[in-house]
Amino acid sequence: MNKKNSILFSFIMHTIILFLLLPLLVLVMWSFSKSWPWPNILPQELGLRGIMHVLSPSGRVLRNLLFSVRLSLVVTMVTLIISIPAAKALGVYHFKGKQLIKMLVLAPIIVPPVAIGMGIHLAFIRLGLANTFTGVVLVHLIPCLPYGIRILTDVFEIIGESMEQQARVLGANSLQTFTNITLPLIAPGLISAGSLVFIVSFSQYFLTFLIGGGRVMTFSMMMFPYIQSGDRMMASAYSIVFIFATLGVLIMMEKAIKSYYRTKNYFYL
Known part of the structure; x- marks a missing residue:
């Protein structure tokens, strides 16, 4: 595998990993979010109600x-x-x-x-x-x-x-x-x-x-x-x-x- 193909393969693999981890990251953020209205990129208010209830x-x-x-x-x-x-x-x-x-x-x-x-x-x-x-x-x-x-x-x-x-x-x-x-x-x-x-x-x-x-x-x-x-x-x-x-x-x-x-x-x- 030459250098060009290696870079392309690495880019594809990292992109796939990103798309796999992104939904999990959103779940983690939502589990600490009391308020996350649209169109805010980040939660406006955090809380531990969900995690405390589960654990x-x-x-x-x-x-x-x-x-x-x-x-x-x-x-x-x-x-x-x-x-x-x-x-x-x-x-x-x-x-x-x-x-x-x-x-x-x-x-x-x-x-x-x-x-x-x-x-x-x-x-x-x-x-x-x-x-x-x-x-x-x-x-x-x-x-x-x-x-x-x-x-x-x-x-x-x-x-x-x-x-x-x-x-x-x-x-x-x-x-x-x-x-x-x-x-x-x-x-x-x-x-x-x-x-x-x-x-x-x-x-x-x-x-x-x-x-x-x-x-x-x-x-x-x-x-x-x-x-x-x-x-x-x-x-x-x-x-x-x-x-x-x-x-x-x-x-x-x-x-x-x-x-x-x-x-x-x-x-x-």
Whole structure:
């Protein structure tokens, strides 16, 4: 790369970073702004109401944040457990109706949740799952499974099953093949799928509100009323916590998976 191309590349990268950080900077400014009327460039009056409310140890914000993280981690684990065999079947094996099933897997993210939410709610009431933690976990699987299955399907299409077949020829049983061959190979896909699934679950509002019935209170449900009412200071404070909590969990998930495979002396992409 010559000097001219290097300067152009550096300019493009810095511009992209600027556009990514600018909205975050605006959120930080709004979280301390009691008054910021148009067309003033800077806030006219500052305050700590939003930050103090979010960080108050006597409030419910941090407790609900930890609850939401736990809920989304459970959804992520269940989604990956279901997605791995489903994705392997779609990515490796050949059978009639395979393309149709691939399309149907994406149906939950194509059909609006409002269209199916009431039916699911009625079914969950009959099953005793409405207003419960288990019910919320199950309903979060609906928008999360398409992402998990689709990402891992692409991974299995790339890696195939030749390595697994070689392991079986050498005498490995199904469990040994899965833990020592399959999991290390799909580790990058697990990180990608798990990260996306966690974000989708953590940001769910409508399905959580409908199935949880206000008894299962998540962080997004606490944040949404402030956004809807136009309280920009509170909404911005919640948004900052939301962003950094999500980013922190994703970083820890990635490091945990990589650390596990390093200790096992596995090689992954």
